[in-house]
Amino acid sequence: QQQVKQSPQSLIVQKGGISIINCAYENTAFDYFPWYQQFPGKGPALLIAIRPDVSEKKEGRFTISFNKSAKQFSLHIMDSQPGDSATYFCAASRVSGGYNKLIFGAGTRLAVHP
Amino acid sequence: NAGVTQTPKFQVLKTGQSMTLQCAQDMNHEYMSWYRQDPGMGLRLIHYSVGAGITDQGEVPNGYNVSRSTTEDFPLRLLSAAPSQTSVYFCASSRSGIELHTQYFGPGTRLTVL
Numbered sequence: 145q146q147q148v149k150q151s152p153q154s155l156i157v158q159k160g161g162i163s164i165i166n167c168a169y170e171n172t173a174f175d176y177f178p179w180y181q182q183f184p185g186k187g188p189a190l191l192i193a194i195r196p197d198v199s200e201k202k203e204g205r206f207t208i209s210f211n212k213s214a215k216q217f218s219l220h221i222m223d224s225q226p227g228d229s230a231t232y233f234c235a236a237s238r239v240s241g242g243y244n245k246l247i248f249g250a251g252t253r254l255a256v257h258p
Numbered sequence: 259n260a261g262v263t264q265t266p267k268f269q270v271l272k273t274g275q276s277m278t279l280q281c282a283q284d285m286n287h288e289y290m291s292w293y294r295q296d297p298g299m300g301l302r303l304i305h306y307s308v309g310a311g312i313t314d315q316g317e318v319p320n321g322y323n324v325s326r327s328t329t330e331d332f333p334l335r336l337l338s339a340a341p342s343q344t345s346v347y348f349c350a351s352s353r354s355g356i357e358l359h360t361q362y363f364g365p366g367t368r369l370t371v372l
């Protein structure tokens with residue numbers, strides 16, 4: 145039972161283009177929706193996160209769009225650069241009711257070609 | 259600050275052998291967790307702890323044991339290794355409560371079970 149579904153599995157974008165990764169969730173009790181970035185051979189690192197009462201959050205070239213009614217959220221990378229090539233994971237966390245878990249999607253491997 | 263450290267970096271086991279993956283953090287974080295990463299499966303939560311002496315199961319706990327005697331350390335024990343446990347293992351830590359979504363990951367341990 146996959147609580148957070150992520151697509152696409154892989155994505156190729158030209159330098160300067162927009163990368164878009166989508167996620168859907170089932171549990172409406174989740175508190176936060178973070179995105180993590182992972183480079184080969186490294187552990188994941190937090191990129192940006194959003195609360196469910198906010199529709200959009202932007203940090204530099206990275207934007208999260210959140211649609212509470214559709215139970216979907218997405219990561220947009222503007223002006224994509226070769227250095228953005230990595231695997232991206234969406235996730236959802238919940239602390240209420242003793243849940244205390246951060247659940248990840250399956251990941252998207254992004255390649256930005258020069 | 260060293261952050262989250264994991265040892266060993268690589269390990270090869272034979273089926274039926276036991277071993278302990280070590281994890282330590284120096285950020286005084288209450289919450290610690292273990293994930294396994296497999297291709298196409300994302301990061302799956304094995305076990306987690308909200309403080310010393312308190313542990314609980316994640317999504318895929320079978321075949322693994324944990325304990326938390328100190329705030330800093332959270333070892334993961336494989337009692338009788340199986341080929342299905344071949345994976346990359348990540349330890350992570352965070353503050354508890356609303357900061358749970360901001361987890362700091364270690365560099366990982368690549369485990370092969372023959």
